[in-house]
Amino acid sequence: DAKTTQPPSMDCAEGRAANLPCNHSTISGNEYVYWYRQIHSQGPQYIIHGLKNNETNEMASLIITEDRKSSTLILPHATLRDTAVYYCFGGSQGNLIFGKGTKLSVKP
């Protein structure tokens, strides 16, 4: 599985877009990029995944660079309920291994 690097923390104003970066320079060609988040004391929540193309769903958008070495998760209109730790990783084997992630704090 790919090694990933994320900033430890970020702040975002409520209603603004939150852009969370992830570096996964060791990702291989068949490994997807996945994003999860974990709100305090709850189970992790799947957000989105992608391989090469940008993806969008009801929760977020995922922008993957052309060389696939990095990606950005975009929460278009962050709310206080989006405050959580966000994890990205790349892999193809199905065993989730969360690193430290990015703690996103959405502030009023």
Place this chain on the structure above:
Amino acid sequence: KAGVTQTPRYLIKTRGQQVTLSCSPISGHRSVSWYQQTPGQGLQFLFEYFSETQRNKGNFPGRFSGRQFSNSRSEMNVSTLELGDSALYLCASSLAEQRSYEQYFGPGTRLTVT
């Protein structure tokens, strides 16, 4: 569609006892995985079941075991509990027949061993 449910939500046990945790996956999901989450070690994979068969196992001692029933519900058992087993135990289900990172988690069972 109902999400993944886990019971009980909280549990307090003493050292040496055993415990059984239960997980009901999302309807139609046949893969169930178990994870242990602690502040120090983060999220660690325990095992995965698919169609009543364990098809992947993490690096945990034999005191940790699991099973899956024909309706895809799963249980995990921890025998001879140790203080270090105190953790949040998470169950996740997946629709994909191939092992997949697209997993849906339950709220977890918070186990405290005293």
